[in-house]
Amino acid sequence: MHSGIINPIDLAREGRQSAHLAIPYSIDRSPYYQIRIPIVRLKNGDGPSLLLMAGNHGDEYEGELQLARLIRILEVSKIQGAVTILPMANLPAVMAAKRCSPFDGGNLNRAFPGDPAGPPTARLAHFLESELFPAHDVILDLHSGGTSMAHLACTLIERQADRTRFQRSLDLMRAMGAAHAFIADNGAMAPTSMGAAARAGAIGLSGEFGGGGTVTPDSMAFTAAAIDRLLMTLGIVKETVLSRSVPDRPRSLQLLSLSRHSQGIYAEGRGWFEPAVTLGARVAKGEVAGWYHDLQRLDEVEEELHFAEGGIVISHRLHCDSQAGDCLIQVGEPIEG
Template sequence: MHTGLIHSIDFSADGRQAGHLSIPYSIDRSPYYQIKIPYLRVKNGEGPSILLMAGNHGDEYEGELQLGRLMRRLDPSTIKGTVTVLPAANLPAVMAARRCSPFDGGNLNRAFPGDPAGTPTARLAHFLEHELFPRHDVILDIHSGGTSMAHLPCTLIERQKESARFERAISLMRAMGASHAFIADNGPAAPTSMGAAARAGSIGLSGEFGGGGTVSPASMAFTAKAIDNLLIALGIVDTPLLGTLDATKAALQLLSLSRHGQGIYAPRRGWFEPAVELGAHVKAGDLAGWYHDLERLDLPEEALHFAEGGIVISHRLHCDSQAGDCLIQVAEPIDL
């Protein structure tokens, strides 16, 4: 009664099922409290299956809003196969507008494979990796830069040792229609949703769909197009559910982000001023920005330079920075 995760999903049933994943968690206000994470499962016969999730981090809104919209539009009669939607996976973080859960400090995307008797975040991660992910062919986990980062819009996969799965992941990533995509190399034990998807035998897809703790018409359109294109590529739907049919496909530039040297990190308390825009092509030694010290105005700003070349993929939005904060990153263009 006090541990685990409770649900009433009938995984074999056709039709539309809406409800909650419930995690018992005693708090001061309510000793028998349950964290209620909304889900929708729509199934129409045999066919491909996909789990769409957002709110892994609570301050990343493009996926949360578009998946909420998708839930209202999904109809079993217009799909083939199965679509499961978790628009606010780390619900406590979503409701608190925070990256991590205010209940246990849990970062869901660092909590896999989880623990069925652990904290709420650990219990959710365990359920996702061991119960929900294995029931789906494809997992799409939608991210953005959150409140602290601006991010080049892009899709993402983890490098896979199994060539057939890796090639299928690349094919689906191309179908989503982004102009940039990067391949992460966090290894088979990665504590992320993409690591969990691989261990569950599913194809994991993700991406950074915006940033800044807000949304824009461009970021929402990018997210809608990626979801629609993926559902169409899988054969689950024939026409877009969130946007309009767009036959154009941008040329995809693949990127690799796998080394700490591709980022510049704050050496101490300071104020960061970027010198380049997202998407800029830079070389090793190029100026990345300046680091100011408003507590020592007699000191000149410090010029920061890239250690590696590539395409600028993200930078810190908050000017005020602490030692260890990532200030800016470049990704390496690659070909497969």
């Protein structure tokens, strides 16, 4: 079934193409409205095909800004193979500075494999998984902690049943040069872009490149270097594009796993969270994770929160004001060997 998305890009055509994916979506002020998502395709001869994607969540900016920059400066004559760039995949969310689309509340990274007859986010997910992802060898989906979370800078892959593809994923993830990396184990039907990439027969790469709904010199440099390293490792370019020079890779890569509810601490009610540890800290089971204050009951002593498991602190909530169900802090389990 057709996804209802208009795609003017010819993936077989040589050279540079700049266009918009168009999702028809009737709204009150415009019955024939289209959600127009920018897409750029560069192709120069035979070679690997890479899809670079950001804005899966609208409030994660490192990828959006660096891919916008890459669109402006990457030259067809300097590549071998093909690069497709989606700098603002969930465009309505990007324009609203929100995690999810304001049109349908859709979280694109929980919408795969999508629905060709569904609301806009579901239709986009279906188009990506069934049409765009299968046309690429490698997919890099750039994320960050978003407005509400601080996140340890890291790269990420999904565990693969195919050992050859999994090893290739590991090799490419290592090449991106992060000091920390995740191996997610969400299963074959994961509703994420990485699950979709695997089902489409592509190698899926991702990561958390910053957080807080902002960018920093460090987070932008980390993102630029990761993109450049991937482009060079694949043989698409011979030298850096976004970075003046690629910094030395960390001496080692610490692999992490996040697979159990007990690795996080969640709010049980309304409160104000004060973390006790910083991102990247190694903590032990039972160690103090932070304090939960109740500003509506000033006579109550703040609650001391303790880690149920040891590991490396990978994220914590940035918004002090919290509600029941909010994740306050998480630890990743180090994978040795």
